[in-house]
Amino acid sequence: MHEFRRTQAHNPGGASWHPACCGVAAVVRPSAIVHDLAVPDPTGLSSAEARERLVTGGRNEIRRAADTSRWRLLAAQFESPLVLLLLAACGVSAWLGEAADAIAIGVIVALNAAVGFLQEARAENALHALRSMTAPRARVVRDGKQAVVPAAEVVPGDLLLLEAGDVVAADARLVEAHALTANEAALTGESVPAEKSVGRSASDVPLAERFDQVFTGTSIARGTGSAEVTATAMQTELGRVAHLIETATDEDTPLQRRLARVGRLLLYLCLGMVAVTAALGVARGLPAIQVFMSAVSLAVAAVPEGLPAVVTIALALGVQRMAARHVLVRKLPAVETLGSATVICTDKTGTLTTGVMAVREVWGSNRDQVIATAAACSDAEVDADGRNGVGDPTEVAIVAEAFRLGIRRERIEAQSPRRTVNPFDAARRRMSIFRADGHLYAKGAFESIAPLCREGTADAALAAVSMAERGLRVLAVALGDLAEERDLRLVGLVGIADPPRTEAIEAVSAARRAGIRTVMITGDHPRTALAIAREMGILGGGDDPGEVVHARATPEDKLSVVRALKTKGDIVAMTGDGVNDAPALREAHIGIAMGKAGTEVTREASDMVLADDNYASIVAAIGEGRGIFENIRKTLVYLLAGNTGELLVMLGAAAVGLPLPLLPLHLLWINLATDGLPALALVVDPPATDLMTRPPRAPTEPMLGRWEWASIAVTGLLQAAVTLGVFTWALRSRDLSEARNLAFTTLVFGELFRSFASRHATLLLWEIGPFTNLRLVAVVAGSVLIQIAMHHVPVMARLFQITPLGIQDCLLSLGLGLIPVTAIEFGKLVRRVVLPRSASGKVAA
Numbered sequence: 059m060h061e062f063r064r065t066q067a068h069n070p071g072g073a074s075w076h077p078a079c080c081g082v083a084a085v086v087r088p089s090a091i092v093h094d095l096a097v098p099d100p101t102g103l104s105s106a107e108a109r110e111r112l113v114t115g116g117r118n119e120i121r122r123a124a125d126t127s128r129w130r131l132l133a134a135q136f137e138s139p140l141v142l143l144l145l146a147a148c149g150v151s152a153w154l155g156e157a158a159d160a161i162a163i164g165v166i167v168a169l170n171a172a173v174g175f176l177q178e179a180r181a182e183n184a185l186h187a188l189r190s191m192t193a194p195r196a197r198v199v200r201d202g203k204q205a206v207v208p209a210a211e212v213v214p215g216d217l218l219l220l221e222a223g224d225v226v227a228a229d230a231r232l233v234e235a236h237a238l239t240a241n242e243a244a245l246t247g248e249s250v251p252a253e254k255s256v257g258r259s260a261s262d263v264p265l266a267e268r269f270d271q272v273f274t275g276t277s278i279a280r281g282t283g284s285a286e287v288t289a290t291a292m293q294t295e296l297g298r299v300a301h302l303i304e305t306a307t308d309e310d311t312p313l314q315r316r317l318a319r320v321g322r323l324l325l326y327l328c329l330g331m332v333a334v335t336a337a338l339g340v341a342r343g344l345p346a347i348q349v350f351m352s353a354v355s356l357a358v359a360a361v362p363e364g365l366p367a368v369v370t371i372a373l374a375l376g377v378q379r380m381a382a383r384h385v386l387v388r389k390l391p392a393v394e395t396l397g398s399a400t401v402i403c404t405d406k407t408g409t410l411t412t413g414v415m416a417v418r419e420v421w422g423s424n425r426d427q428v429i430a431t432a433a434a435c436s437d438a439e440v441d442a443d444g445r446n447g448v449g450d451p452t453e454v455a456i457v458a459e460a461f462r463l464g465i466r467r468e469r470i471e472a473q474s475p476r477r478t479v480n481p482f483d484a485a486r487r488r489m490s491i492f493r494a495d496g497h498l499y500a501k502g503a504f505e506s507i508a509p510l511c512r513e514g515t516a517d518a519a520l521a522a523v524s525m526a527e528r529g530l531r532v533l534a535v536a537l538g539d540l541a542e543e544r545d546l547r548l549v550g551l552v553g554i555a556d557p558p559r560t561e562a563i564e565a566v567s568a569a570r571r572a573g574i575r576t577v578m579i580t581g582d583h584p585r586t587a588l589a590i591a592r593e594m595g596i597l598g599g600g601d602d603p604g605e606v607v608h609a610r611a612t613p614e615d616k617l618s619v620v621r622a623l624k625t626k627g628d629i630v631a632m633t634g635d636g637v638n639d640a641p642a643l644r645e646a647h648i649g650i651a652m653g654k655a656g657t658e659v660t661r662e663a664s665d666m667v668l669a670d671d672n673y674a675s676i677v678a679a680i681g682e683g684r685g686i687f688e689n690i691r692k693t694l695v696y697l698l699a700g701n702t703g704e705l706l707v708m709l710g711a712a713a714v715g716l717p718l719p720l721l722p723l724h725l726l727w728i729n730l731a732t733d734g735l736p737a738l739a740l741v742v743d744p745p746a747t748d749l750m751t752r753p754p755r756a757p758t759e760p761m762l763g764r765w766e767w768a769s770i771a772v773t774g775l776l777q778a779a780v781t782l783g784v785f786t787w788a789l790r791s792r793d794l795s796e797a798r799n800l801a802f803t804t805l806v807f808g809e810l811f812r813s814f815a816s817r818h819a820t821l822l823l824w825e826i827g828p829f830t831n832l833r834l835v836a837v838v839a840g841s842v843l844i845q846i847a848m849h850h851v852p853v854m855a856r857l858f859q860i861t862p863l864g865i866q867d868c869l870l871s872l873g874l875g876l877i878p879v880t881a882i883e884f885g886k887l888v889r890r891v892v893l894p895r896s897a898s899g900k901v902a903a
């Protein structure tokens with residue numbers, strides 16, 4: 059719903075700025091005092107001048123606390139107790155003269171830190187880039203033309219253009235004001251919007267009384283105007299009170315917080331285990347070094363080191379992929395919530411429809427007069443050939459139609475300048491302009507204009523309903539002889555077509571297949587709304603029109619729609635663009651602002667911004683959200699099952715008095731290389747084909763449910779059984795190092811191959827397509843080769859204390875490595891029988 063005339067930002071440079079009133083700019087609130095004022099300099103600054111001032115005066119930014127420095131980020135890599143434990147192990151090995159161990163552990167710790175650092179730096183860069191994409195903007199006049207610039211580039215002397223919904227980018231003195239009020243609660247604490255007008259307030263009065271100025275960080279509640287910038291950055295009133303505004307640190311998502319808790323729990327658990335094993339070893343009189351090393355091995359085996367990085371990467375890359383699909387995420391937790399959305403409440407105009415409007419029908423005795431009157435009550439502009447326009451799309455359609463009929467709006471402005479303007483807003487649903495020729499030109503929704511007319515309007519009412527039933531947006535056009543909106547004559551009706559976006563029609567049905575309802579909320583007439591809803595498939599056979607279509611809706615209605623849906627247990631995504639939509643966006647689980655048509659105020663209240671204003675992008679983003687969740691889930695299951703397997707191998711061997719089947723270094727290698735790399739490929743797995751045919755995930759559904767835990771336990775057991783089996787078998791006829799060789803490679807291959815089965819809970823590998831994740835194929839193939847090569851490269855072999863691997867042993871390990879993946883694929887078939895369809899969405903390892 060837009061409640062103001064919004065200049066389309068995608069064509070900012072093409073617009074030329076005409077002050078609303080060429081001779082006398084005036085305050086137009088009927089009750090307000092009318093100030094005559096000097097003609098504002100309509101050209102603002104030149105671009106060259108603005109650039110120079112930006113260089114000398116600096117950017118218009120309130121200073122923030124420094125972002126995390128790179129050194130902090132690097133240091134943080136060494137803060138985990140696990141890394142400290144490894145460093146201790148490294149130190150102890152060095153002290154005992156075990157140089158090879160010490161170097162190897164040191165290298166692995168350093169690699170781990172480097173990878174962690176790079177991943178986090180990458181995630182941070184991605185978030186930075188996104189932040190700058192959603193950075194606030196301002197409209198100014200540069201070189202005599204209207205331009206949209208980043209708010210940080212506004213300089214003193216700029217002519218700032220203001221309209222309802224703008225966040226004021228700098229402190230400025232008004233040179234023009236039409237029914238202007240500003241919401242200054244942030245600065246003055248005053249909750250009622252302050253009335254603004256042109257004039258001069260005393261310099262020593264409190265902020266709240268400076269009626270002639272607007273201030274950084276406040277927002278325009280109503281009306282339009284322009285103002286000359288007097289102060290920017292830290293010189294502004296906001297800069298003065300907020301000497302240092304803390305950067306809003308990027309919130310962790312609930313999932314990240316939960317995982318951090320799980321990580322801590324695992325850590326304490328394994329530290330406990332380490333202590334117990336150590337105590338037992340000491341009690342049995344084993345040498346201290348052996349006790350220490352097996353304790354460290356256990357700790358390494360149990361902790362999924364890759365876990366936090368995996369989640370960060372999944373979220374950061376997901377957010378980047380969404381940006382490529384025109385969705386800019388402002389708050390990270392929204393990504394998670396998106397996946398469980400059950401309802402999308404969306405605006406109609408420009409989101410479901412193209413927003414490119416055209417006059418389709420005119421009703422009235424004199425067609426030209428209807429259009430001329432409507433054009434005289436418009437602000438939009440069209441270019442020299444009458445095709446492309448700038449301004450409110452409804453008005454662009456009218457001015458373009460006028461152009462076709464040979465009526466030029468500029469000529470109207472020149473011949474009969476404006477005296478007063480009553481701007482359009484969503485509550486009044488009409489606007490009017492009183493001109494120097496003594497006429498008041500008005501247009502608006504039929505119900506809004508008809509009561510102001512003198513004569514009967516019964517015929518027109520019938521015509522308006524019939525137009526609306528054909529899906530047209532109807533404007534009543536009227537003329538008066540007074541400066542006020544009364545005693546008007548109805549001139550006629552204009553029916554404007556706004557065709558649905560074809561991709562939105564497809565997206566509505568895609569959403570339906572995914573168990574997500576679409577609710578249309580519009581300022582248009584109910585009949586227009588119903589016609590469009592039917593055409594787009596929003597209103598199907600079994601749907602209740604009262605539930606899926608809300609017409610003639612006000613921003614307050616939006617708020618109550620969200621609340622009602624939330625009480626019913628829905629997870630609501632809500633779009634908004636108008637100045638008063640912010641509360642509804644905040645109330646919704648996922649507030650979505652419009653990037654093109656939206657106001658700065660709604661953008662600031664939103665969780666994400668639609669760069670192309672397109673409904674289809676919301677549905678695409680929900681798909682991404684679901685995909686991210688699934689990827690994190692399957693990667694987690696993969697990693698935890700791997701750790702469980704390793705832990706059981708070590709505990710099992712200790713329980714039956716076998717020597718250590720794997721050295722600490724082997725476990726580190728498995729965790730970081732053979733588990734870590736497939737995990738990185740799994741977490742960016744392309745979305746499964748059935749992702750958008752399942753119902754939404756319940757927000758209360760845990761990340762790991764019964765099936766996932768069962769799968770972790772069974773897979774871990776199986777992996778451990780195969781590894782210990784081959785180890786004990788080899789020990790019978792061979793020496794320890796050869797038995798270790800076999801245990802090591804069998805476990806590694808088992809882990810690598812298992813990653814393919816982890817891609818889906820119920821679909822078999824060939825059903826998903828074995829080559830749909832080439833990264834995974836490459837990682838697994840590469841790791842298998844490296845694993846084999848390690849045995850034959852002397853440095854590596856010495857480091858890992860392994861010996862060359864014979865062909866037969868190699869084939870044996872490869873064969874045994876296939877057991878877990880085969881078992882999991884078989885398990886999927888069983889699960890399909892036991893648990894048909896409903897829970898099939900979940901992913902098991």
Ligand code: ATP
Nearest residue numbers: 059060405406407452487501502503579580581582
């Ligand atoms: P949606 O929610 O679908 O995006 P909207 O909020 O854009 O719709 P409004 O712009 O509030 O809807 O328009 C509501 C009604 O106000 C329209 O049906 C029309 O009759 C009238 N109207 C719209 N634009 C103007 C305008 N520029 N001047 C006068 N009346 C207008």
